[in-house]
Amino acid sequence: xxxxxxxHEVERQLTVCNACRYCEGYCxxxxxxxxxRTFDEEDVIHLANLCFDCRACYNACPYTPPHDYAxxxxxVMAEVRVETYREYATPGFLSRLFQGNTAVVALxxxxxxxxxxxSVLALQGGDVVFxxxxxxxxxxxxxxxxxxxxxxxxxxxxxxxxxxxGGVRFWRATNARAGQLIDARSFLRASKDAFxxxxxKGGGDGCxxxxxxxxxxxxxxxxxxxxxxxxxxxxxxxxxxxxNFLGDDAPYAYLSIPVVTGTAGGVLIVVGGLGLLWLKxxxxxxxxxxRMLALDYAFLLLLLLTSATGLVLLAGRETVAxxxxxxxxxxxVAALYLALPYGKxxxxxxxxxxxxxxHIEMEREAGKxxx
Amino acid sequence: MKPAYDVVVAGGGNAALCATMEATRGGxxxxxxxxxxxxxxxxxxxxxxxxxxxxxxxxxxxxxTYGEDEFFADLLQVTGGETNEELARMTIRASKDLGSWIxxxxxxxxxxxxxxxxxxxxxxxxxxxxxxxxxxxxxxxxRLGVDVCYEAEVCDIVPGEAGAMSVAYEAAGxxxxxxxxxxxxxxxxxxxNIEWLAENWGEAAQNFAIRGTAYNKGRSMSALMDRGxxxxxxxxxxxSIAVDxxxxxxxxxxxxxxxxVPFGIVVNKEGLRFSDEGVDFWxxxxxxxxxxxxxxxxxxxxxxxxxxxxxxxxxSLYPPxxxxxxxxxxxxxxxxxxxxxxxxxRFNEAVVDGTYDPTALDGCRTEGLEIAKSxxxxxxxxxxxxxxxxxxxxxFSYRCLAVDERARVLASNGGAIPGVFAAGxxxxxxxLGRGYLAGFGMTIGSVFGxxxxxxxxxxxxA
Numbered sequence: 001x002x003x004x005x006x007x008h009e010v011e012r013q014l015t016v017c018n019a020c021r022y023c024e025g026y027c028x029x030x031x032x033x034x035x036x037r038t039f040d041e042e043d044v045i046h047l048a049n050l051c052f053d054c055r056a057c058y059n060a061c062p063y064t065p066p067h068d069y070a071x072x073x074x075x076v077m078a079e080v081r082v083e084t085y086r087e088y089a090t091p092g093f094l095s096r097l098f099q100g101n102t103a104v105v106a107l108x109x110x111x112x113x114x115x116x117x118x119s120v121l122a123l124q125g126g127d128v129v130f131x132x133x134x135x136x137x138x139x140x141x142x143x144x145x146x147x148x149x150x151x152x153x154x155x156x157x158x159x160x161x162x163x164x165x166g167g168v169r170f171w172r173a174t175n176a177r178a179g180q181l182i183d184a185r186s187f188l189r190a191s192k193d194a195f196x197x198x199x200x201k202g203g204g205d206g207c208x209x210x211x212x213x214x215x216x217x218x219x220x221x222x223x224x225x226x227x228x229x230x231x232x233x234x235x236x237x238x239x240x241x242x243x244n245f246l247g248d249d250a251p252y253a254y255l256s257i258p259v260v261t262g263t264a265g266g267v268l269i270v271v272g273g274l275g276l277l278w279l280k281x282x283x284x285x286x287x288x289x290x291r292m293l294a295l296d297y298a299f300l301l302l303l304l305l306t307s308a309t310g311l312v313l314l315a316g317r318e319t320v321a322x323x324x325x326x327x328x329x330x331x332x333v334a335a336l337y338l339a340l341p342y343g344k345x346x347x348x349x350x351x352x353x354x355x356x357x358x359h360i361e362m363e364r365e366a367g368k369x370x371x
Numbered sequence: 372m373k374p375a376y377d378v379v380v381a382g383g384g385n386a387a388l389c390a391t392m393e394a395t396r397g398g399x400x401x402x403x404x405x406x407x408x409x410x411x412x413x414x415x416x417x418x419x420x421x422x423x424x425x426x427x428x429x430x431x432x433x434x435x436t437y438g439e440d441e442f443f444a445d446l447l448q449v450t451g452g453e454t455n456e457e458l459a460r461m462t463i464r465a466s467k468d469l470g471s472w473i474x475x476x477x478x479x480x481x482x483x484x485x486x487x488x489x490x491x492x493x494x495x496x497x498x499x500x501x502x503x504x505x506x507x508x509x510x511x512x513x514r515l516g517v518d519v520c521y522e523a524e525v526c527d528i529v530p531g532e533a534g535a536m537s538v539a540y541e542a543a544g545x546x547x548x549x550x551x552x553x554x555x556x557x558x559x560x561x562x563x564n565i566e567w568l569a570e571n572w573g574e575a576a577q578n579f580a581i582r583g584t585a586y587n588k589g590r591s592m593s594a595l596m597d598r599g600x601x602x603x604x605x606x607x608x609x610x611s612i613a614v615d616x617x618x619x620x621x622x623x624x625x626x627x628x629x630x631x632v633p634f635g636i637v638v639n640k641e642g643l644r645f646s647d648e649g650v651d652f653w654x655x656x657x658x659x660x661x662x663x664x665x666x667x668x669x670x671x672x673x674x675x676x677x678x679x680x681x682x683x684x685x686x687s688l689y690p691p692x693x694x695x696x697x698x699x700x701x702x703x704x705x706x707x708x709x710x711x712x713x714x715x716x717r718f719n720e721a722v723v724d725g726t727y728d729p730t731a732l733d734g735c736r737t738e739g740l741e742i743a744k745s746x747x748x749x750x751x752x753x754x755x756x757x758x759x760x761x762x763x764x765x766x767f768s769y770r771c772l773a774v775d776e777r778a779r780v781l782a783s784n785g786g787a788i789p790g791v792f793a794a795g796x797x798x799x800x801x802x803l804g805r806g807y808l809a810g811f812g813m814t815i816g817s818v819f820g821x822x823x824x825x826x827x828x829x830x831x832x833a
């Protein structure tokens with residue numbers, strides 16, 4: 001639960017904003033704010049998760065520190081989101097463990113690599129680890145198919161369930177009914193906002209990120225990251241089809257669909273991830289939130305490592321290091337899946353839910369005005 | 372002495388920035404001397420939101436047409452004739468290309484919001500408001516390679532022919548002089564100079580809130596007046612509105628204004644009503660309440676409402692004082708409970724029943740009171756009762772430098788002072804001698820800023 005002090009601080013700031021409203025053209029947060037006169041916990045959580053941290057409002061605001069009103073919406077909204085991610089993820093002890101703790105994420109990554117590596121070494125012997133992976137089915141000589149697919153399915157189920165539970169808890173906390181989720185029009189509008197990264201446009205010319213000048217860099221890099229992940233999802237899915245239905249085993253040819261989409265996705269993730277890391281390093285820290293930044297770094301680094309080890313594996317699969325590379329890559333993937341529901345990735349769920357709720361609200365309001 | 376810069380601009384708000392862009396594009400080197408530190412740059416422009424300009428048809432997010440005659444008629448109405456028709460009409464005509472010019476310099480217009488049908492015909496709104504406009508202009512100026520000196524307050528301007536002209540400014544407590552080919556005075560009015568206000572208002576000046584920048588001290592204006600520039604406009608009058616008395620002395624901006632007056636009643640420190648709260652729609656009346664409160668003892672007043680009226684106005688920055696009874700509310704306001712109770716009781720008795728309609732000049736009024744409430748009069752009888760303390764919030768002052776249509780500063784003994792130009796609030800009183808027309812300050816600032824910049828560059832490069 002965000003602390004009462006934090007809720008009170010957001011309420012204080014939004015009361016100033018609601019008496020001003022100059023920023024209403026920038027994003028969804030301010031039109032949603034204008035539907036309210038007071039801000040309790042559910043409003044604060046909803047509005048915070050609508051915020052894309054584009055920072056246009058921060059630089060347009062005449063009341064930012066050192067003004068007495070000390071308005072800093074991007075920073076305080078990020079603080080609430082960090083609390084949202086911690087609060088709604090399940091189970092609670094893992095959520096607390098991972099929260100903002102880059103060291104723990106790194107440790108988990110290292111341990112899972114060692115576990116995979118150790119298991120393979122112990123069960124399959126050193127020969128397969130220190131060998132190339134060129135012939136069909138050789139991946140499964142290192143790790144038998146069942147040993148690879150079972151943990152993968154379990155871990156995928158893990159993060160999917162953990163995030164779904166988080167989403168339901170979040171939806172309930174913002175006092176919306178489950179049935180409202182099935183609102184096709186609001187869902188489509190929310191999807192358009194989410195996939196278009198609508199509110200990183202800063203109302204047109206881009207957001208005030210990394211500095212006060214308008215830029216679309218963050219939006220394009222984020223697009224690269226998202227489409228990279230989706231391409232990798234395509235790659236994995238096609239590979240599963242090949243394996244299960246066509247009897248065609250990994251590794252696949254360089255020009256096969258799994259390798260081409262996987263490589264393209266990996267490259268996009270590396271480009272997007274490195275770019276976003278760079279922007280974070282040079283960003284204006286005044287509207288930034290350090291706790292959120294820690295989550296950002298942990299998630300981006302893990303995602304980058306996943307792609308980088310995957311790409312290195314592809315490049316080195318004809319060398320004797322291939323077995324090692326495969327185990328390292330799978331270890332990193334395991335760590336990524338484990339940490340997924342407790343870090344930055346959770347924003348996908350909460351922001352989507354907040355956007356759907358926003359469009360439901362706006363539609364209701366438009367109906368009121370016409371009626 | 373060779374001028375260090377062709378043009379020196381005093382000030383760092385909209386007018387100053389417009390002048391800078393035009394002068395630079397006219398081939399001049401420009402130095403901006405802005406009194407405020409960087410994070411407070413932009414003068415009163417940072418608190419503005421829109422610009423009024425003439426247009427022949429729909430453009431950007433403006434609908435319909437807004438022609439010269441209608442524009443001028445609007446101006447005539449608010450100023451009661453205290454305008455220079457020639458300058459005013461010139462400004463209106465010159466405003467015609469402002470929409471594309473402003474956008475061309477990096478400002479974005481706010482589109483109509485989803486779900487609302489409010490489209491404006493007369494005023495175009497800056498996306499993000501005035502500070503976003505100021506930021507966009509500074510970005511453009513940086514691209515143009517202009518030098519900007521913050522925390523540098525112009526304190527004197529020595530006019531003269533090329534080579535003899537200079538500007539003195541104070542920075543970090545030290546007075547420095549910079550030779551200039553021409554000077555543009557665009558450093559606002561003097562409403563933040565409490566000492567000057569006190570010359571006309573005495574101790575009352577301490578009780579006024581200054582809604583905008585704390586840096587509008589009027590020093591470059593007064594230095595020029597001391598050197599023979601012609602002053603225009605009343606030194607006592609200013610544009611003001613009712614703001615929440617709990618707001619800061621400076622820079623409260625838009626958020627401290629209160630729109631509660633027409634819904635309830637307003638009493639002064641003595642617990643008595645002093646003006647008709649429902650003469651006309653609030654947008655037409657809000658600007659008169661600053662002056663009305665300035666005339667009251669202690670320059671304070673209290674807007675009294677009951678539970679029925681709680682959601683009729685824009686959300687307020689500060690919460691209202693609340694009480695279950697009128698005497699209790701009076702004590703919260705530190706007013707005499709008996710007098711306030713009597714005032715409310717007399718008002719309630721005088722209310723004539725009618726159909727309340729906040730969107731029309733309705734029939735809800737009082738009868739038999741010395742000071743009537745003409746519309747929207749409803750009994751104050753439903754607890755909890757609420758009160759907002761009000762004080763005078765000054766938006767801008769009227770006294771300024773007299774100019775001609777080329778933005779040249781005029782001398783009191785006739786003719787123009789060579790090389791000295793003015794724009795923005797430093798000359799707005801020529802056109803707007805009284806009252807206010809929403810978004811017109813930005814029109815004058817933009818039009819005269821551009822003229823001053825072009826003329827100054829021409830003068831310096833001639």
